[in-house]
Amino acid sequence: MRIRVLHDTIYTYEQPARGLIQVLRLTPRDHDGQHVREWRIEPSVDGRLTAREDGFGNIVHWFTADDAAEALTVRVTGEVETFDTSGIVRGGVERLPEPFYLRDTSLTLPSAEIQAFAGKATAGGDQSRLSVLHRLLEAVHERIEFEPGPTSASTTAMESFEVGKGVCQDLAHIFIAAARHLEIPTRYVSGYFLHDDDGEDPSAGHAWAEALLPDLGWIGFDAANGVSATEAHVRVAIGLDYLGAAPIRGSRVGGGTEKLEVRLKVDEPQRGQSQTQSQGTQRQSQG
Numbered sequence: 001m002r003i004r005v006l007h008d009t010i011y012t013y014e015q016p017a018r019g020l021i022q023v024l025r026l027t028p029r030d031h032d033g034q035h036v037r038e039w040r041i042e043p044s045v046d047g048r049l050t051a052r053e054d055g056f057g058n059i060v061h062w063f064t065a066d067d068a069a070e071a072l073t074v075r076v077t078g079e080v081e082t083f084d085t086s087g088i089v090r091g092g093v094e095r096l097p098e099p100f101y102l103r104d105t106s107l108t109l110p111s112a113e114i115q116a117f118a119g120k121a122t123a124g125g126d127q128s129r130l131s132v133l134h135r136l137l138e139a140v141h142e143r144i145e146f147e148p149g150p151t152s153a154s155t156t157a158m159e160s161f162e163v164g165k166g167v168c169q170d171l172a173h174i175f176i177a178a179a180r181h182l183e184i185p186t187r188y189v190s191g192y193f194l195h196d197d198d199g200e201d202p203s204a205g206h207a208w209a210e211a212l213l214p215d216l217g218w219i220g221f222d223a224a225n226g227v228s229a230t231e232a233h234v235r236v237a238i239g240l241d242y243l244g245a246a247p248i249r250g251s252r253v254g255g256g257t258e259k260l261e262v263r264l265k266v267d268e269p270q271r272g273q274s275q276t277q278s279q280g281t282q283r284q285s286q287g
Contacts, residue, residue: 001082001083001194002037003192003234003266003268004267005078005079005080006265007075007077008073008075008076008261008262009248009261010072010262012070012258013256014258015255016068017069017070017072017253017255017258018068018252019252020047020069021250021252022062022249022250023061024060024062024247024248025054025059025060025190025237025248026041026061026247027039027041027051028236029059031091033083033084033090033229034081034234035083037078037080038077038078041075042074042075042076043073043075044071044072045065047064048062049061049062049063056095056244057093057095074248080234082234084230084231086228088217089210089219089229092218098185101185101240104180107155107242108157108173108188108240108241113162114181117139117143118182121138122136132182132184133179133211133213133219133221136175136178137222137223138226140175141223142226144160144223145166146165146171148167155169156173157173157174168222168223171224172207172208172223173242176188176209179211186209187209187210188209188242188244188245189207189208189210189220190207190239191234192234192236194232194266195232195266206222206224207245208220208229209221209222210238220233
């Protein structure tokens with residue numbers, strides 16, 4: 001399957017902002033399940049865009065603006081060819097030891113309620129790790145109502161579980177918190193998801209989790225959709241939680257009030273069709 005991404009992140013400032021720095025985890029890497037055919041990042045203002053790699057093996061671009069700016073648009077255009085691997089991730093870049101992904105973070109710390117939920121959801125039946133994870137996936141998908149819309153980067157798994165609803169970022173955090181409580185190495189994944197409709201879906205900027213199985217390696221589990229990762233998923237960055245895989249994080253000096261808008265389209269390109277202007281608007285969040 002070929003998946004095209006058109007993704008604009010637009011910042012406007014009340015006053016010219018100085019010292020603009022943006023850290024961009026917006027570039028996917030090749031692995032057995034996906035091949036990046038083309039990918040481009042284009043900031044709208046003059047500056048330096050340098051590429052490096054973080055501790056997780058993600059491709060990270062640092063953008064530093066040359067001058068003060070009243071607005072900044074970061075445009076991503078690209079095309080990825082994906083393959084069905086039953087959710088298994090092979091051939092990816094691995095920089096950290098597997099036990100590292102057992103660490104709790106402030107966003108994925110399991111409450112007593114999440115711990116009890118994880119135990120009840122996976123009790124009985126086949127206790128192989130794969131079966132346990134699939135039962136946990138189904139339980140999170142059924143227990144937490146998916147509610148489209150903006151979310152806060154600071155929303156924790158405990159908070160989302162308590163209210164019983166959230167976006168894909170929140171469901172991924174709950175799945176990760178529960179799986180780590182079960183002593184299963186698990187990590188957060190940010191990327192894109194191609195829906196079965198016309199592609200103009202506010203949850204196209206997506207998040208899911210990957211859990212480690214001794215014999216199979218890392219496998220993607222998408223709690224928002226209740227499935228293992230498929231060829232409709234474009235994997236971009238990994239981390240212990242959202243903060244480690246956030247598409248864009250930045251800083252500035254001055255500028256006053258900031259307004260943020262994201263225009264995102266994920267679709268299948270038609271043969272011979274050129275990339276067109278992005279459509280669909282959402283707040284900057286995943287899910």
